[in-house]
Amino acid sequence: MNRIVQFTALALEPREREIVLGDLAECSVSDLRAFSEVLRLIVRRQALLWTSWRPWFALICVAGISGFYLSLVFRGLRSGIFVQMSAWRHYGVHYNAGVTSFRDDVIQMCCLAAAIFCWTAVSASALRRFSGRALWLTGLFFYVVVHVSAAAWALLSGAVVIRANPPRWTAFGPVLPPNVTSACLFLFLFVVPILCGTFGKFPAMVPVTILCTIVAALLAQYHAHDIERLSGGAFPPAHWPAIVAPYMLVSWPVFLVRSRQRRRG
C-alpha cells in the first residue's frame, strides 16, 4: 500500500484507520482501488458527521457569524498597518490623519491585535470542540470568511468605490484577501490552539481569554469613539454590542462544555 493511501487514511479515526488498512492489505487490492476505498469511507464518515448539530453550530456561529466580525477587526488592523507602513516606506514618516495622534493609532492597533489574538484562539478551540473530524472544512470556511468577507462587504456596501480608470490596485491593499504576513499570523493563531489543545490543558484560560477579548474590544471601541469625537462625527464607530455579541454567542458554550467536562472528570 503506497504512502498516498496511508496519508489519505489519516482522515479516519486511528482505530478505524488500522482496521481498514489491515483489511485492504489482506485483500491485496491495487493501490488505486485502496485509495478509492479509503476515500469513499472518508466521504461517508464526513457525511455522517453532519447529521449532528455540532458541526453546523461550528460552521454557522463560529466560522460564519463570529468569523465575519473577526474579519472586520482584522481589516481594521490591516488597514492601520498598511497606512503606517506605506507612509513610512514612501515618506519616512508616520501617518497622521489630523484627527488622532500616532500614539492613539498605535494603542488602537494594539487593542485590535489583542482582540484578534484572543478571538482567533478561542474560535479555533470552539471549532475543534464542536467540529470534531469536520474541522478541516469548518476551519477552511472560517479562514475564508475571516480573510474575504470584510473585503467583499466593503466592496458590496460601497465603502470602497473604484473611481480610477484603470483602477489603482494598490489602493486595495487593506481590503484585499490576505497578504502573506496576515495569513501566517492567522494560521499560527488558529492552528496552534488546535494542535496543542491549549484550552484542554489549561481550562482556566477560557474565561481569562474571554475576559481579555471583551476588554480588548471595549478598549478598541473607546478609541473608536475618540476618533468619532475628534473627527466631528465623520468616522462613527460600529455599535459595540454588535461586535461583542457574536463573540459571546460562541465563547460561552465553549466555557460551559469545558466546565461540564471538568465536573465529570
Place this chain on the structure above:
Amino acid sequence: MLGEFEYLVVSAAARLGNSAYGAAIKEEIERTAKRSCSIGALYTTIDRLESKGLIETWMGEATAARGGRAKRMVRLTGKGAREASAFYQTVTRATRGLAWEVK
C-alpha cells in the same frame, strides 16, 4: 426491519461465525451476492447495526498478512438473529406464489 445490505452483512457474519471480521465479511458478500462491496459501505453498516444492538464488535488479533494491523471482529446477537429471521420471513411471504419473468 433490516435493509437489504444490512441483511447481507448479518447473513455473512452468521455464516462466518467466530471468524467474522471486515475483510472476511466483504469477501463473503461478494461471493454469495455476486456484487462488489466497498469498505466504506461495510463499516458504516456495521456501525449502524452495532448501534441498533444487532451485532457486537471487538478488536481482534493482528496478523502478518494484515501488515501487523488488528481486525474488527463481528458477532451476531440474539436480537440480530431475530431481526434477520423476520426479514427473511417477510421477503418469503411477499414473494410467495410469484414467478419472476425477466425479459
